[in-house]
Structure formats: structure tokens, C-alpha cells
Amino acid sequence: MHVRVLGSSSSGNCTVLWDNGRAVLIDIGFSLRYISRHLRPIGLSFREVAGVVITHAHGDHVHPNTLSSILALGIPVFAPHPILDVLCEYFREARKARGTPRLRPIQSGHADVGPFSVDAWAVPHDAAGGCYAYTVSGECLTGVAKATVATDLGYVPEGLTAHCADSHVLVVESNHDPVMLESSRRPLWLKERIRTIGHLSNEKAGHFVRDVLTASRFLPDAVVLAHVSKECNTNARAVESMQRSLHEHGAGSVRVVETFRNAPNETVSFCL
Numbered sequence: 001m002h003v004r005v006l007g008s009s010s011s012g013n014c015t016v017l018w019d020n021g022r023a024v025l026i027d028i029g030f031s032l033r034y035i036s037r038h039l040r041p042i043g044l045s046f047r048e049v050a051g052v053v054i055t056h057a058h059g060d061h062v063h064p065n066t067l068s069s070i071l072a073l074g075i076p077v078f079a080p081h082p083i084l085d086v087l088c089e090y091f092r093e094a095r096k097a098r099g100t101p102r103l104r105p106i107q108s109g110h111a112d113v114g115p116f117s118v119d120a121w122a123v124p125h126d127a128a129g130g131c132y133a134y135t136v137s138g139e140c141l142t143g144v145a146k147a148t149v150a151t152d153l154g155y156v157p158e159g160l161t162a163h164c165a166d167s168h169v170l171v172v173e174s175n176h177d178p179v180m181l182e183s184s185r186r187p188l189w190l191k192e193r194i195r196t197i198g199h200l201s202n203e204k205a206g207h208f209v210r211d212v213l214t215a216s217r218f219l220p221d222a223v224v225l226a227h228v229s230k231e232c233n234t235n236a237r238a239v240e241s242m243q244r245s246l247h248e249h250g251a252g253s254v255r256v257v258e259t260f261r262n263a264p265n266e267t268v269s270f271c272l
């Protein structure tokens with residue numbers, strides 16, 4: 001199985017997971033053209049996309065035109081009920097698709113998306129309809145290949161660590177450096193929002209990953225750092241902070257992979 005973050009920041013998010021010519025997209029926060037352009041080099045097109053899974057209804061995760069195009073292409077869109085309700089409230093094309101197989105509620109936290117098993121866990125974030133972290137699992141020769149995608153969470157809720165245990169790849173947000181956030185020109189209320197119900201800092205991301213590793217039977221192949229703030233963080237700081245956390249945990253051998261705002265990162269393959 002493979003995973004690649006096609007782009008990640010407060011301006012757009014889209015992650016593709018694929019195996020044997022079948023793919024699932026987590027979030028569609030870019031234009032259809034952007035996503036299509038970056039699927040091509042990895043041998044994929046929208047024909048191979050079995051479904052789109054939405055974490056929450058913020059604009060950097062759901063691009064309105066892309067949602068309309070995805071629905072028009074007949075690619076099913078998956079999310080828990082409250083998020084689908086919000087999408088229907090916001091977008092006419094979603095309203096038209098309500099009750100059809102193109103809009104698929106994730107029931108009891110689970111959905112089969114093509115050959116992939118997708119499991120949702122609610123996370124705290126200030127989005128109408130709520131916000132979810134997902135694990136995506138697929139069959140592989142050695143058993144089950146599992147990846148976690150957890151972005152946009154103010155703090156790690158109870159149960160999330162166990163939900164993400166035994167992942168071969170962890171895509172987690174490492175949003176801000178607390179000192180850079182504090183000294184930024186952002187208004188106080190926004191700083192407070194980011195810290196409490198917005199996003200994980202580099203340090204909190206490190207604690208989260210360490211707790212997942214403690215709950216896991218094996219070390220992951222890679223930790224991928226997503227949703228890095230342009231103003232209040234740098235990729236170098238995020239990577240260094242995560243490497244330090246992993247090292248302190250005796251897991252310094254785990255690869256830390258950076259992501260980019262407007263370009264895909266390297267492909268991470270696992271359980272081949």
C-alpha cells in the first residue's frame with residue numbers, strides 16, 4: 001500500500017492512499033485540476049478513485065467546485081452523517097446527491113471504500129458537523145496494512161491513541177511551534193482558538209505519536225507531518241521536534257517525512 005500527501009496546509013489538504021490500482025482520497029481541499037495533475041505521476045486518475053472521505057467541512061478540506069465535480073463523476077463521498085448534513089446545507093450539488101449512493105454516511109464509524117476499510121474517530125476541532133481522524137486499512141501479503149490520517153485536532157481525545165495503534169504510517173498534523181504562535185501577530189482569540197480547539201503543536205504531535213507507539217506492537221515505517229503553519233512553524237522545526245520525540249522514545253529509526261503546501265510529498269510505501 002502507498003500513501004502520498006498531495007498538499008497540506010490551511011490553504012488545502014488532500015491525501016491519497018492506493019494499492020493495486022485502487023485509491024481512496026482523504027479530503028479534497030484543492031481544485032480538481034490540481035488533484036488530477038498530481039495523481040497522474042503515480043499512475044492514477046479519478047477512474048481509480050473508489051471514494052472520497054471527508055474529515056470535516058472546512059474550506060481547506062472541501063473545495064466546493066471539486067466536491068461538485070467529484071459528485072458529477074459519480075465518485076462516492078463518505079463522511080459521518082453530521083458532516084454530510086453540513087455539506088448539503090452549504091452546497092447545492094451535495095443537496096441534489098442526498099439519498100443517492102454518491103453521498104455515503106459512515107455508519108458506526110466504519111465504511112468499506114473499494115478494497116479499503118475506513119474507520120473514523122471523532123476529534124475536537126471547531127468545525128460544524130464535527131471532525132474525524134481516519135484509519136485506512138487494506139489487505140497485504142503479511143496481513144493488514146494500516147495508515148492513520150489525523151489532522152485538525154485541538155487535542156488528542158480519549159480513545160484516539162488506541163484507534164491509531166499498529167499503524168504502519170502515521171500522517172499527523174504538526175501545526176505550530178508554540179513560541180512562534182505566541183509571538184505572531186495573530187489576534188489573541190485566534191491564538192487561543194488554535195491552541196485549544198484548533199490544531200496540535202509540534203510538541204503535542206510528538207506526545208501523540210509516542211503514545212500511539214506505546215500502544216502499538218511494532219514501530220511504524222514513517223511519520224508524515226501535515227498541516228504545518230506557514231506563519232507559526234517551519235518544516236525544519238516540525239521535523240526536528242518529531243525526531244527528538246521519537247529518539248527519546250527509543251524510536252529514532254522511524255522515518256519522519258515532511259509535506260508541502262502546494263506540492264506532493266514523497267510516496268511512502270508500506271507492507272509491500
Ligand SMILES: [Zn+2]
Nearest residue numbers: 010058060152
Ligand atoms: Zn485544516
Ligand SMILES: [Zn+2]
Nearest residue numbers: 058125127152
Ligand atoms: Zn479545520
